[in-house]
Protein backbone atom coordinates (compact mmCIF):
# COMPACT_ATOMS: atom_id res chain seq x y z
CA UNK A 1 0.00 0.00 0.00
CA UNK A 2 1.14 3.53 -0.72
CA UNK A 3 -0.11 5.90 1.95
CA UNK A 4 -0.01 9.58 1.10
CA UNK A 5 -0.89 12.20 3.65
CA UNK A 6 0.66 15.62 3.15
CA UNK A 7 -0.01 19.32 2.90
CA UNK A 8 1.70 22.12 1.02
CA UNK A 9 0.81 25.76 0.59
CA UNK A 10 0.95 26.62 -3.09
CA UNK A 11 0.67 29.88 -4.97
CA UNK A 12 -1.94 29.28 -7.62
CA UNK A 13 -2.93 31.62 -10.44
CA UNK A 14 -5.65 33.23 -8.30
CA UNK A 15 -3.87 33.28 -4.95
CA UNK A 16 -2.96 30.88 -2.16
CA UNK A 17 -4.04 27.27 -2.44
CA UNK A 18 -3.56 24.51 0.08
CA UNK A 19 -2.64 21.18 -1.46
CA UNK A 20 -3.97 18.65 1.02
CA UNK A 21 -3.87 15.00 0.06
CA UNK A 22 -4.80 11.94 2.05
CA UNK A 23 -5.20 8.67 0.21
CA UNK A 24 -4.23 5.02 0.03
CA UNK A 25 -3.16 3.43 -3.24
CA UNK A 26 -3.09 -0.32 -3.58
CA UNK A 27 0.13 -1.87 -4.81
CA UNK A 28 -0.03 -2.85 -8.48
CA UNK A 29 -2.75 -0.42 -9.45
CA UNK A 30 -2.65 2.03 -12.33
CA UNK A 31 -4.09 5.25 -11.05
CA UNK A 32 -4.91 8.35 -13.01
CA UNK A 33 -4.72 11.79 -11.44
CA UNK A 34 -7.40 13.75 -13.19
CA UNK A 35 -8.47 17.35 -12.80
CA UNK A 36 -8.28 20.89 -14.07
CA UNK A 37 -5.02 22.62 -14.86
CA UNK A 38 -3.43 23.90 -11.66
CA UNK A 39 -5.29 21.42 -9.41
CA UNK A 40 -1.99 20.15 -7.98
CA UNK A 41 -1.43 16.93 -9.93
CA UNK A 42 2.21 17.47 -10.90
CA UNK A 43 3.05 18.67 -7.39
CA UNK A 44 1.71 15.39 -5.96
CA UNK A 45 4.00 13.39 -8.26
CA UNK A 46 6.96 15.64 -7.42
CA UNK A 47 6.33 15.25 -3.68
CA UNK A 48 6.14 11.48 -4.06
CA UNK A 49 9.39 11.47 -6.05
CA UNK A 50 11.09 13.67 -3.43
CA UNK A 51 11.61 16.55 -5.87
CA UNK A 52 9.34 18.96 -3.96
CA UNK A 53 9.07 19.32 -0.20
CA UNK A 54 5.63 19.35 1.42
CA UNK A 55 5.16 21.59 4.47
CA UNK A 56 4.05 18.63 6.55
CA UNK A 57 3.02 15.04 6.17
CA UNK A 58 3.91 11.42 5.76
CA UNK A 59 4.50 9.07 2.84
CA UNK A 60 4.92 5.35 3.27
CA UNK A 61 5.42 2.92 0.44
CA UNK A 62 4.96 -0.78 1.01
CA UNK A 63 5.72 -0.35 4.73
CA UNK A 64 8.83 1.77 4.34
CA UNK A 65 8.68 5.41 5.38
CA UNK A 66 9.82 7.79 2.65
CA UNK A 67 8.75 10.97 4.38
CA UNK A 68 7.73 11.85 7.91
CA UNK A 69 8.13 15.54 8.59
CA UNK A 70 7.43 15.14 12.33
CA UNK A 71 10.31 12.71 12.71
CA UNK A 72 12.62 14.43 10.22
CA UNK A 73 12.59 11.55 7.77
CA UNK A 74 12.94 12.52 4.14
CA UNK A 75 14.40 9.98 1.75
CA UNK A 76 16.47 11.53 -1.05
CA UNK A 77 15.00 11.18 -4.57
CA UNK A 78 17.75 8.67 -5.51
CA UNK A 79 16.74 6.46 -2.59
CA UNK A 80 13.08 6.40 -3.56
CA UNK A 81 12.29 3.61 -5.97
CA UNK A 82 10.55 5.86 -8.47
CA UNK A 83 10.72 6.15 -12.25
CA UNK A 84 9.53 9.40 -13.79
CA UNK A 85 8.48 10.26 -17.35
CA UNK A 86 7.53 13.83 -18.22
CA UNK A 87 5.83 15.30 -21.24
CA UNK A 88 9.20 16.44 -22.61
CA UNK A 89 11.54 13.54 -22.92
CA UNK A 90 14.64 15.13 -21.29
CA UNK A 91 17.02 12.61 -22.82
CA UNK A 92 20.74 13.35 -22.95
CA UNK A 93 21.26 14.63 -26.50
CA UNK A 94 24.93 13.64 -26.78
CA UNK A 95 24.30 10.00 -25.89
CA UNK A 96 22.80 7.22 -27.98
CA UNK A 97 19.57 5.52 -26.94
CA UNK A 98 21.50 2.69 -25.30
CA UNK A 99 23.92 5.07 -23.57
CA UNK A 100 20.96 7.00 -22.18
CA UNK A 101 19.74 3.80 -20.57
CA UNK A 102 23.21 2.74 -19.40
CA UNK A 103 23.73 6.11 -17.76
CA UNK A 104 20.69 5.45 -15.55
CA UNK A 105 22.06 2.09 -14.36
CA UNK A 106 23.66 1.85 -10.93
CA UNK A 107 27.23 0.51 -11.15
CA UNK A 108 26.45 -2.49 -8.97
CA UNK A 109 23.36 -3.52 -10.95
CA UNK A 110 23.20 -6.15 -13.65
CA UNK A 111 23.22 -4.62 -17.13
CA UNK A 112 20.97 -7.35 -18.59
CA UNK A 113 18.04 -5.10 -17.78
CA UNK A 114 19.14 -2.70 -20.54
CA UNK A 115 18.79 -5.27 -23.31
CA UNK A 116 15.57 -6.53 -21.80
CA UNK A 117 14.06 -3.04 -21.84
CA UNK A 118 15.30 -2.34 -25.36
CA UNK A 119 13.50 -5.48 -26.42
CA UNK A 120 10.34 -4.74 -24.46
CA UNK A 121 9.75 -1.31 -25.92
CA UNK A 122 11.15 -2.36 -29.31
CA UNK A 123 14.13 -0.03 -29.49
CA UNK A 124 16.53 -2.60 -30.97
CA UNK A 125 16.99 -0.88 -34.31
CA UNK A 126 17.23 2.55 -32.73
CA UNK A 127 19.62 1.78 -29.90
CA UNK A 128 22.71 3.34 -31.50
CA UNK A 129 20.98 6.51 -32.60
CA UNK A 130 21.03 9.89 -30.86
CA UNK A 131 17.70 11.21 -29.52
CA UNK A 132 17.46 14.13 -31.97
CA UNK A 133 17.24 11.65 -34.87
CA UNK A 134 14.12 10.03 -33.34
CA UNK A 135 10.44 10.92 -33.52
CA UNK A 136 8.57 12.17 -30.45
CA UNK A 137 6.96 8.78 -29.88
CA UNK A 138 10.31 6.99 -30.20
CA UNK A 139 11.95 9.41 -27.77
CA UNK A 140 9.13 8.86 -25.33
CA UNK A 141 9.69 5.10 -25.56
CA UNK A 142 13.35 5.70 -24.67
CA UNK A 143 12.27 7.89 -21.74
CA UNK A 144 9.93 5.13 -20.57
CA UNK A 145 12.68 2.49 -20.82
CA UNK A 146 15.11 4.80 -19.01
CA UNK A 147 12.66 5.33 -16.16
CA UNK A 148 12.61 1.55 -15.63
CA UNK A 149 16.37 0.84 -15.65
CA UNK A 150 16.57 1.03 -11.87
CA UNK A 151 13.57 -1.26 -11.48
CA UNK A 152 11.38 1.24 -9.66
CA UNK A 153 8.42 0.22 -7.52
CA UNK A 154 6.45 3.24 -8.65
CA UNK A 155 6.21 4.73 -12.12
CA UNK A 156 5.15 8.36 -12.35
CA UNK A 157 3.89 9.53 -15.73
CA UNK A 158 3.24 13.24 -16.08
CA UNK A 159 1.22 13.57 -19.27
CA UNK A 160 3.86 11.61 -21.17
CA UNK A 161 1.69 11.16 -24.24
CA UNK A 162 -0.02 14.50 -24.59
CA UNK A 163 2.31 15.81 -27.30
CA UNK A 164 1.86 12.74 -29.49
CA UNK A 165 -0.70 12.00 -32.16
CA UNK A 166 -3.48 9.52 -31.56
CA UNK A 167 -1.91 6.51 -33.28
CA UNK A 168 1.48 6.78 -31.56
CA UNK A 169 -0.30 7.52 -28.30
CA UNK A 170 -2.24 4.31 -28.57
CA UNK A 171 0.94 2.31 -29.16
CA UNK A 172 2.66 3.91 -26.20
CA UNK A 173 -0.32 3.24 -23.99
CA UNK A 174 0.14 -0.42 -24.82
CA UNK A 175 3.84 -0.29 -23.92
CA UNK A 176 3.00 1.38 -20.64
CA UNK A 177 0.42 -1.28 -19.81
CA UNK A 178 2.93 -4.00 -20.70
CA UNK A 179 5.71 -2.65 -18.48
CA UNK A 180 3.24 -1.85 -15.71
CA UNK A 181 2.25 -5.52 -15.56
CA UNK A 182 5.63 -7.09 -16.24
CA UNK A 183 7.47 -5.00 -13.64
CA UNK A 184 4.64 -5.27 -11.10
CA UNK A 185 4.58 -1.48 -10.87
CA UNK A 186 2.24 0.85 -9.12
CA UNK A 187 1.74 3.54 -11.74
CA UNK A 188 0.43 7.07 -11.29
CA UNK A 189 -0.52 8.73 -14.54
CA UNK A 190 -1.57 12.31 -15.11
CA UNK A 191 -3.89 12.59 -18.07
CA UNK A 192 -6.54 14.97 -19.30
CA UNK A 193 -7.73 12.60 -21.95
CA UNK A 194 -10.86 10.71 -20.88
CA UNK A 195 -10.42 7.96 -23.48
CA UNK A 196 -6.86 7.44 -22.24
CA UNK A 197 -8.03 7.31 -18.63
CA UNK A 198 -10.71 4.77 -19.52
CA UNK A 199 -8.31 2.64 -21.52
CA UNK A 200 -5.46 2.69 -19.05
CA UNK A 201 -6.41 3.06 -15.43
CA UNK A 202 -8.02 0.94 -12.73
CA UNK A 203 -8.58 3.87 -10.43
CA UNK A 204 -9.10 7.59 -10.77
CA UNK A 205 -8.26 10.29 -8.25
CA UNK A 206 -9.96 13.52 -9.21
CA UNK A 207 -8.52 16.75 -7.86
CA UNK A 208 -9.79 20.26 -7.66
CA UNK A 209 -7.91 23.18 -6.14
CA UNK A 210 -5.52 20.99 -4.22
CA UNK A 211 -8.10 18.58 -2.78
CA UNK A 212 -9.27 15.13 -3.76
CA UNK A 213 -12.91 15.52 -4.73
CA UNK A 214 -13.57 11.99 -5.96
CA UNK A 215 -11.70 8.73 -5.93
CA UNK A 216 -12.69 5.26 -7.10
CA UNK A 217 -12.70 2.67 -9.85
CA UNK A 218 -12.48 4.29 -13.29
CA UNK A 219 -15.86 3.03 -14.48
CA UNK A 220 -17.50 4.34 -11.36
CA UNK A 221 -15.96 7.80 -11.65
CA UNK A 222 -16.80 8.11 -15.34
CA UNK A 223 -20.17 6.57 -14.83
CA UNK A 224 -21.12 6.43 -18.46
CA UNK A 225 -23.37 3.42 -17.92
CA UNK A 226 -25.87 5.76 -16.30
CA UNK A 227 -26.42 7.44 -19.62
CA UNK A 228 -27.78 4.15 -21.02
CA UNK A 229 -26.58 5.32 -24.41
CA UNK A 230 -25.96 2.90 -27.18
CA UNK A 231 -23.01 4.71 -28.68
CA UNK A 232 -20.37 6.85 -27.00
CA UNK A 233 -17.29 8.69 -28.17
CA UNK A 234 -14.98 11.15 -26.51
CA UNK A 235 -13.49 14.02 -28.44
CA UNK A 236 -12.19 17.57 -28.31
CA UNK A 237 -14.33 20.53 -29.20
CA UNK A 238 -12.55 22.53 -31.90
CA UNK A 239 -15.26 24.90 -33.19
CA UNK A 240 -18.60 26.25 -31.94
CA UNK A 241 -20.99 28.05 -34.29
CA UNK A 242 -24.23 29.50 -32.92
CA UNK A 243 -27.20 29.46 -35.28
CA UNK A 244 -30.49 30.81 -33.96
CA UNK A 245 -31.34 28.49 -31.07
CA UNK A 246 -28.83 25.76 -31.75
CA UNK A 247 -25.08 25.26 -31.84
CA UNK A 248 -23.09 23.43 -34.49
CA UNK A 249 -20.16 21.81 -32.73
CA UNK A 250 -17.11 20.49 -34.55
CA UNK A 251 -15.62 17.71 -32.50
CA UNK A 252 -12.32 16.04 -33.18
CA UNK A 253 -12.63 12.34 -32.49
CA UNK A 254 -9.32 10.64 -33.18
CA UNK A 255 -8.33 11.78 -36.66
CA UNK A 256 -11.89 12.65 -37.68
CA UNK A 257 -13.85 15.83 -37.28
CA UNK A 258 -17.54 15.30 -36.65
CA UNK A 259 -20.21 18.01 -36.75
CA UNK A 260 -22.87 17.73 -34.08
CA UNK A 261 -25.96 19.79 -33.36
CA UNK A 262 -26.40 20.83 -29.74
CA UNK A 263 -29.26 22.68 -28.12
CA UNK A 264 -28.79 25.96 -26.27
CA UNK A 265 -28.53 24.46 -22.79
CA UNK A 266 -25.78 22.08 -23.94
CA UNK A 267 -23.92 24.62 -26.06
CA UNK A 268 -23.92 27.43 -23.50
CA UNK A 269 -21.64 25.48 -21.16
CA UNK A 270 -19.06 24.52 -23.75
CA UNK A 271 -15.80 26.13 -24.80
CA UNK A 272 -13.26 25.34 -27.49
CA UNK A 273 -10.74 22.83 -26.19
CA UNK A 274 -13.24 21.07 -23.91
CA UNK A 275 -13.13 17.31 -23.88
CA UNK A 276 -16.64 16.08 -24.45
CA UNK A 277 -18.51 12.83 -24.43
CA UNK A 278 -20.87 12.39 -27.36
CA UNK A 279 -23.53 9.76 -26.94
CA UNK A 280 -26.51 8.82 -29.03
CA UNK A 281 -29.40 6.63 -27.99
CA UNK A 282 -31.54 5.51 -30.87
CA UNK A 283 -30.07 5.38 -34.31
CA UNK A 284 -29.26 2.94 -36.99
CA UNK A 285 -25.56 3.07 -37.83
CA UNK A 286 -24.08 1.77 -41.05
CA UNK A 287 -21.05 -0.34 -40.26
CA UNK A 288 -18.46 -1.04 -42.91
CA UNK A 289 -15.16 -2.79 -42.56
CA UNK A 290 -12.19 -0.67 -43.58
CA UNK A 291 -8.57 -1.59 -44.32
Ligand SMILES: Nc1ncnc2c1ncn2[C@@H]1O[C@H](COP(=O)(O)OP(=O)(O)OP(=O)(O)O)[C@@H](O)[C@H]1O
Pocket residue numbers: 009010011012013035036037038039040041042043044052
Ligand atom coordinates in the same frame (compact mmCIF):
# COMPACT_ATOMS: atom_id res chain seq x y z
N1 LIG B 1 6.80 24.92 -5.28
C1 LIG B 1 5.69 25.64 -5.44
N2 LIG B 1 5.41 26.66 -4.62
C2 LIG B 1 4.29 27.39 -4.75
N3 LIG B 1 3.36 27.15 -5.68
C3 LIG B 1 3.58 26.14 -6.55
C4 LIG B 1 4.74 25.32 -6.46
N4 LIG B 1 4.68 24.38 -7.43
C5 LIG B 1 3.52 24.60 -8.10
N5 LIG B 1 2.86 25.64 -7.58
C6 LIG B 1 1.55 26.16 -8.01
O1 LIG B 1 0.58 25.24 -7.60
C7 LIG B 1 -0.44 25.07 -8.57
C8 LIG B 1 -0.58 23.60 -8.94
O2 LIG B 1 0.49 23.25 -9.80
P1 LIG B 1 0.60 21.81 -10.48
O3 LIG B 1 1.70 21.90 -11.50
O4 LIG B 1 0.75 20.79 -9.43
O5 LIG B 1 -0.83 21.66 -11.18
P2 LIG B 1 -1.35 20.58 -12.23
O6 LIG B 1 -2.65 20.08 -11.69
O7 LIG B 1 -0.29 19.57 -12.50
O8 LIG B 1 -1.60 21.49 -13.50
P3 LIG B 1 -1.44 21.13 -15.09
O9 LIG B 1 -2.56 20.19 -15.41
O10 LIG B 1 -1.62 22.48 -15.74
O11 LIG B 1 -0.07 20.57 -15.29
C9 LIG B 1 -0.05 25.96 -9.74
O12 LIG B 1 -0.85 27.12 -9.69
C10 LIG B 1 1.41 26.26 -9.51
O13 LIG B 1 1.76 27.54 -9.97
